[in-house]
Amino acid sequence: MDIPPLLPPAIWDRTPPEAQALLVHLATRVATLEATVQALREQVRQDSRTSSRPPSSEALSRQRPRRRRQPSGRRPGGQPGHPGQTRALLPVEDVDEVITLHPTCCARCQQPLDGDDPQPQRHHVFEIPPLQPVVTEYQLHRLTCSGCGETTQAAWPAGVPRGMIGPRAQAVGSLCTGAYRLSKRTTQRLLDDLFGLPVRVGTISHLEATTTAAVAVPVEEARTFVQAQSSAHLDETGWREGRQRAWLWVAATMWVTVFLVRLSRGGQVARDLLGEAFEGILVTDRWSAYTWYPVRWRQRCWAHLLRDIEAMSERGGGSQEIGEALKHQAQKMFHWWHRVRDGTLSRSSFRSSMSSVRKEVERLLEAGTTCGVPKTEGMCREILTLRQALWTFVHLAGVEPTNNTAERAIRPGVLWRKGSFGTHSAQGSRFVASMMTIVATAEAAATPCSGVPHSGV
Numbered sequence: 001m002d003i004p005p006l007l008p009p010a011i012w013d014r015t016p017p018e019a020q021a022l023l024v025h026l027a028t029r030v031a032t033l034e035a036t037v038q039a040l041r042e043q044v045r046q047d048s049r050t051s052s053r054p055p056s057s058e059a060l061s062r063q064r065p066r067r068r069r070q071p072s073g074r075r076p077g078g079q080p081g082h083p084g085q086t087r088a089l090l091p092v093e094d095v096d097e098v099i100t101l102h103p104t105c106c107a108r109c110q111q112p113l114d115g116d117d118p119q120p121q122r123h124h125v126f127e128i129p130p131l132q133p134v135v136t137e138y139q140l141h142r143l144t145c146s147g148c149g150e151t152t153q154a155a156w157p158a159g160v161p162r163g164m165i166g167p168r169a170q171a172v173g174s175l176c177t178g179a180y181r182l183s184k185r186t187t188q189r190l191l192d193d194l195f196g197l198p199v200r201v202g203t204i205s206h207l208e209a210t211t212t213a214a215v216a217v218p219v220e221e222a223r224t225f226v227q228a229q230s231s232a233h234l235d236e237t238g239w240r241e242g243r244q245r246a247w248l249w250v251a252a253t254m255w256v257t258v259f260l261v262r263l264s265r266g267g268q269v270a271r272d273l274l275g276e277a278f279e280g281i282l283v284t285d286r287w288s289a290y291t292w293y294p295v296r297w298r299q300r301c302w303a304h305l306l307r308d309i310e311a312m313s314e315r316g317g318g319s320q321e322i323g324e325a326l327k328h329q330a331q332k333m334f335h336w337w338h339r340v341r342d343g344t345l346s347r348s349s350f351r352s353s354m355s356s357v358r359k360e361v362e363r364l365l366e367a368g369t370t371c372g373v374p375k376t377e378g379m380c381r382e383i384l385t386l387r388q389a390l391w392t393f394v395h396l397a398g399v400e401p402t403n404n405t406a407e408r409a410i411r412p413g414v415l416w417r418k419g420s421f422g423t424h425s426a427q428g429s430r431f432v433a434s435m436m437t438i439v440a441t442a443e444a445a446a447t448p449c450s451g452v453p454h455s456g457v
Contacts, residue, residue, distance in 0.1 A: 240422025
């Protein structure tokens, strides 16, 4: 650390060397403490706007107040004249039971009535049938050969489980713990209460391992599919595996989303997810694990950059000026981008308009490297090292400026971690990754355009 002259040269030269050493030590100590205090102040000021912390982690006093609507004076619920929404009726041939009801006499004069209404009012009632486990007993006989005396036992039929739980019960139990994130004890109660199926907690763990093996082939096919896509969104979040710190990783594409749990947050895990032959566009945040990928094929997340820019604005001085100017340019960019997605602005016009925004953003980042606030200077230098990755979405259709697709995909994993604190073993981690892959991919197949730009963008 460079220490400026502590005393005028004439006085400094007459100061004993021991005193000079002590003054330098004290000045270094003060500078270090001032830097620590500044870092702590900035950490205390961090919130969901300036960091990756979720809004729920903030104190109530710091959360942004919700805008309250002015009372309308109307009662809650559907208003008079509202068309309402009702479930479409099934065709009569698809109904399990039809009960016909005829009036016996006229409501006015009590005259007996007969005949049929060609268009009766129809009303459906959906009910769950009584649930009772179906228990199948297999009796494997042993018979002795009268010729040679050899005893032979009947073979198990193909597909019969060796345990006491059948495949549908196994699927329900795995859905409870895997898709709906219920605890094993809650799943144990649910299977008993709803289905009359008594199981032990250890049995549920065994069901999870069996399910992991059953879906291993489609999960591996999903990973292979992701590695062949033209673009992918990657993200990671903290996890626990036993007593070790781990990370849950996600690679999200339009049709398929895959997960991994690893004890590392390094770039090798990203390589494992994408495969060494991946040649698509990689959309990520600023985490260093992705720097191995060529910058010309990357898109850095502007949602994360906005939080960095917000933090610049709150540091004061030259950093605040840079942050406010960058925020203005980012807001302009997002306004145009939303118009492109809505179809009200052509991509060619968008590219033309973004030329001036790109020049101004990069000019401001260059100015930020000498703004006098060390943390902002370092952040601006780091962003500029990958400046090309800020603008990939401008030139390539189908690429988003944010990594929100991966953020949304990994959110169920965050909720899973909050409820269970992670997994106890590598086997449990494989179950988590497999079930999240199956569930997320099934949801994407049902709504393939969710979170993905329109094909015309």
